[in-house]
Amino acid sequence: MKKKQLIPVMPLRSGKVNGQDGVRLAKFYSDNGADAMILFDLSDSDEEHEQNIGLMKEIGRVAEIPMYAGGHIRRVEDVKKILYAGCSKAILNMGRESNVEMLEEVSKRFGREKIGFSISDETQFTEILDEFGSVILWSGSDRECPYRGELPVISVSAAASDDAIIDVLSNKWVQGIAAAYFSTEVADFMSLKQKASSRGLRMDILESVFTWEDMKVNSDGLVPVIVQDYKTSEVLMLAYMNEDAFQMTLETGKMTYWSRSRNELWTKGLTSGHLQYVKSLSLDCDNDTILAKVSQIGAACHTGNRTCFYRDMVKKEYNETNPLKVFENEYATIVDRKNHPKEGSYTNYLFDKGIDKILKKVGEEATEIIIAAKNPDPEEIKYEIADFLYHAMVLMVERGVTWDDIIKEVANR
Secondary structure, eight states: OOOBEEEEEEEEETTEETTBOHHHHHHHHHHTTOOOEEEEEOOSSHHHHHHHHHHHHHHHHHOOSOEEEESSOOSHHHHHHHHHTTOSEEEEETTSHHHHHHHHHHHHHHOGGGEEEEEOSGGGOOTTHHHHOSEEEEOSOSSOOOOOSSSOEEEEEOOOSHHHHHHHHTSTTEEEEEEGGGOSTTOOHHHHHHHHHHTTOOBOOOOOSSOGGGSOOOTTSOEEEEEEETTTOOEEEEEEEOHHHHHHHHHHSBOEEEETTTTEEEETTTTTSOOEEEEEEEEOTTSSOEEEEEEEOSOSSTTSOSSSOOSOSSOOOOOOOOHHHHHHHHHHHHHHHHHSOOTTOHHHHHHHHOHHHHHHHHHHHHHHHHHHHTSSOHHHHHHHHHHHHHHHHHHHHHHTOOHHHHHHHHHTO
């Protein structure tokens, strides 16, 4: 049985979501337990449509849950824009004739797994849905759905209470529920999931393979927790958990500790806003230390530093070999050159000459790789690929594309 999903709805108008900061909302949903997001482009003009596509791109950079988007889809190019903005699926309105007509074309061009359907009337169901798409958004009755195919169905519902949400989810045909009820920055997805789980529904909640009894506590009944940034593996802090803190962490998805100085439970960031959202918890070989990988909001240290380990005691010079850090450092240098030009800088020369010169260099370096690959000496390929990557990063900076954008795109394939 698949896990049931809670999905906030985000109506986009003029680059905003209900007049609010859409990026901030998306980050909140992503960190706090939402399973996906549905973005509806309500633009009235092509200009507003482009503005909303831009917002989708910004949301895609902070969201770590699937994004489905529909609304202002008039032609195949609109589907392409939505998918290129970072959305997992483009949702076609089956009540719009032009969407029905392009269905087969977009499904074959982008893949059926990238296409979904918005359906409000049972007459819009057809036999070809299973062949050309991967999900159905049903905005008809909460109690029943006439669809009898294999695709997952998400109920777009007006349910406005926890009990009403759970009642809708309890229908066997419902894979998830999309509702305005939890489309705010105070929605408690994890609490709602716990309630649904207690009523026998399978939800995406944090469940530990190990119990507290499996762990070896210290003389104070505590287990130390090493906390890392889940993206960079940077060690952020060390804290301690007792059993209550462990259980609360699992229930809320927010790192909770036992404060030895205050002798009380302590949810990190509850007052400062510098919350830590759980990505994974691992137990060491002796069962006496937990490693937590988290999404850190703001600073981990009470001093305002990103990490508590910001003071070097001993340090030898060494070359950074973590590939992502190397690329991010080089990218940051290129951004700095663009923002703070330096006389004689080749990077600034490229930016001064403009996009055509940058593209020409990218093309030349790609050709050099091909030529080098014909040479039996692999050393030449190494240098040419490095040159190509540098010029590709200059292009990325010029066009506002980050390594996070690239990595997410590769991971989604």
